[in-house]
Amino acid sequence: MEPATVLIISLAAVTIAIAGFAIYTSFGPPSQELRDPFEEHED
Template sequence: MDSATVLIVSVGTLVLGFTGFAVYTAFGPPGKQLSDPFEDHED
């Protein structure tokens, strides 16, 4: 494989991994502990 192909695959894997982790944190079980600041301070 070319070194450019390895670099592109590595960066793509990191981006997909980070995106998956962010979605899991926001909508998965850890997301239950998050609070919505707009709901906390209703007028």
């Protein structure tokens, strides 16, 4: 494989991994531990 192809595939894999982790953190089981500061300080 050419070095440019390996670089593009690597960057795409890292980008997809970060996006997947962000979605998992936002909507998966870890989201139960997140707090909403706006909801805590309602008047």
